[in-house]
Amino acid sequence: MSPNPAPSLLDRLRRGEAARDLGFLVVLLAAAAWIAVPALSGDGTTLAGTQTAAVVVAVAVAAAGLNLLSGHARLISLGQGAFFAIGAYVSAYLSVDSALHPLVAIVVALVVTAAFGGLLALCTMRLRGPAFAMVTLVVAILTERVLAEWAPLGRLSGYPNTLDHGSGLMPPIEIFGTSLEPPLFAGTEATVVVAILVVAVVALVGYRNVARSPWGRSLHAIGTSEHLAAHLGVNVFGRKVAVMALASTYGALGGVFYAQVFAHLQPESFTMLLSITMILAVILGGAGTVAGPLVGAVIIVLLQRTDVLTPLVDLQRQVSDTWYLSTPGLIGVLLVLTLAFLPQGIVGGLGELAHRLPGRAAPAAAPAAAPQAAAASATASSPAPDGDDVLLAVRGVSKSFGGIKAVQAAELVVRRGTIHAVIGPNGAGKTTVANLVTGVYGIDSGEITFDGRRIDGRRTHAIVRAGVARTFQTPLLFTHASATENVLAGFPDTGRLPLVRAWLKDPGQYRRTRELQDRAAALLELVGLGGDGHVEAGSLPYGKQRALEIARALASDPRLLILDEPAAGLNTAETAELGRLMLTLRAQGLAMVVVEHHMDLVTQVSDEVTCMESGAVLAHGTAAEVLAEPAVVEAYLGVEMEETA
């Protein structure tokens, strides 16, 4: 590691974040200028190109929103085209038929669509499995039908139409004395394109801010494992509803752009194929990457609206003039091929390639400025001043799954700043107790208190926010993200940063990002991963993955840490290291519950031990007492019961 003075390196990092944000904005502005200049020329030959570019922008914005939903949170929606259509038709209807000011109509359309998306999510997000995709498909097909058959929307004559409205075109928006003209007539400056580009740039910058913020990280967590996301303090259900509403708004905004560009809507433009086009844009570009949906939208719209596919169709028609695929079928083929050969998409695949390239050294890990101090502050939860030293109390808790009694009248009391080991043979109900404490399952009877307050019946994220963190029996990590990124997910911001602040990315967010980076580096240092910050979590050896999970759990600044078999799969040296780490953390005032089989570790670190068997508590006391108990020895070694009976 180079002996760089820390401040200069931090400065560089600081500039890096802002410079990258600025770079993205510059790229967007350059693209916008490239579209706007010919549009403003009013030259008739540029009309077709301007329309295509505007459709790219509309689809890109809708696909960006869809990416947060389907790429990050992996909730596959087949209905983004429907939200696009709703945005387009509602804004048009309100400004033409209801005679609202067009800008008001647009805002109302966005709000209506967001509410509709949120409502659908409220109803479908309780289920895991394909129900969400099925319902979005039903919505897309029905929307298509309503547009084609409902008289007030003009049916197949489109909206507006000459028969009902006296004109087939929406009047242009008047703003500050200028009218925003669509790119439809030669000799007219297509001013609306400029307005669209400005709004699109703002929307896309906001999208990128969200995707790269702790809020975006929470979506990624939901996509990886809802179980994990809840344990990072994320209100999973609420966040799924929120991301659906956000994605719907972006879809509607794309539709509003579309309506403004063509000043007329035809139901044929909003078929199910539009929804498929958008999901394909996300997947082809790279689901879960920032630039992916934008790249995907450019490619797909150009494939659909230009004649690049014509040679491919002609080639087929030379073989058979009846059985061949035209654009929609080729889009279907492209979708299947992308899923099979490029599941990470273009941007994701390039990122992977860049990562693997031997020439490019991994970015040097930022040396922790002051590991000791930061580590201390990371876990500096001093014992509460009140006299009660009980932090967690599980009293008489029972839980059955179907007919199986997993836990029966379990008792577990953890005092502040102590380590309480839970031992027992496999299937004794140890992990189930951990899951009951963090609210994964509801309890059937008994009560659980944390810091004097009842926590049974509360949801996981609420319990985590109260100060409980945990690791899992099999490490649950973002295997494709760096170790630092994994620790960053552990900070409370993941569950608590409001969407608006993530979207706006105020200067406070830059400061917070730097602070979290430093604290993450310190936590990695603390668990012995100081040099591994940039390493992909999935490629770390097993022992380090376990340590990484502990670092992530510590990031939430917990008062109680539940470790579920932390020594499983560790070698002797790693186990000893783990023991030292636990003692360090205890010295800093952290209480721990450790579910463990490794008796050396248990005797080394634990203040109290509870032994469970078949869901019930068998013995409780100090390690020496419990391990001397004949019943405990029997439970482990399987001595015949008759001998003692």
Add this chain to the structure above:
Amino acid sequence: MDAVVSGIVLAGLYALVGQGLVLTFVTTRTLNFASGELLAVGGFLALGVGSWSWLPTPGKLAVVVLVGGALGAVVHRWLVLPFARGEHDSRWLLSTVGISYVLLNLFTNGEGANPQRVELTRNPGTVEVLGVGVNKQSLVIAVIAVVVTLALVAASRWTSGGVIMRAVAEDPRTVALMGISPRLVGAVAYAAATALAALAGVLWASEVGATPGLGVHVLVSAFAVAVIGGLTSFWGPLVGAVVFGVVVQVSAYELGALWGQVAGLALVIVVLVLRPEGLVGRRMEAKL
């Protein structure tokens, strides 16, 4: 009353396709989003074999159903298995959507979008049921749906097949250790499901004519039915289809055909709020 009876009778078509969805879902936790287009393929196959005068009608029907089944196995092998690697892999959903567009486009280019008359299994005319004139063909479909449902329920309850199906979905690795191939079970489920869709396609195309888009609205209704009834029980599609059919037909009778469909969607949403696991699905609290 008219609307109620016709709703119940129409439910047969949705239940038949919905049964295929349940069949693949309980065994593989996946669904075929191309079921609608495969149903349309069934209609066109009927059109194709219709001219084989040497083959009696049951033989023709058998050919269509067998070819449908084979297509189902192909879809499973090439479009589902490679895209369903593990619990978090839901690419199968999009790959089957992708192939549905390939089929739709291929048949639209090859056969045109206009309905073509299918003579195989045509039952023109109406019969009286509870004093209401009911389309004979719809009644035939409804009877077949009930027979198929009873057969599946019986098979899952009284044969080892039922246990195998549930076990494959819950723990494919253990099932594999017991000497049963989860892939084979999945392929059989897809074959059976697609054979049902092809059968529904023949029967429905005989009524309304074969078109490439024949299946789109049937699949949407079958999805609604499967969500309403629940994807985990063979009773689900039948129960869901009757409720859905009646609600759609009654609202269509009162408000027009378009709003009948929208009322169907509203029903789906209401059921999801009140009973997310479906009317007859089982609520499961799984131990992680």
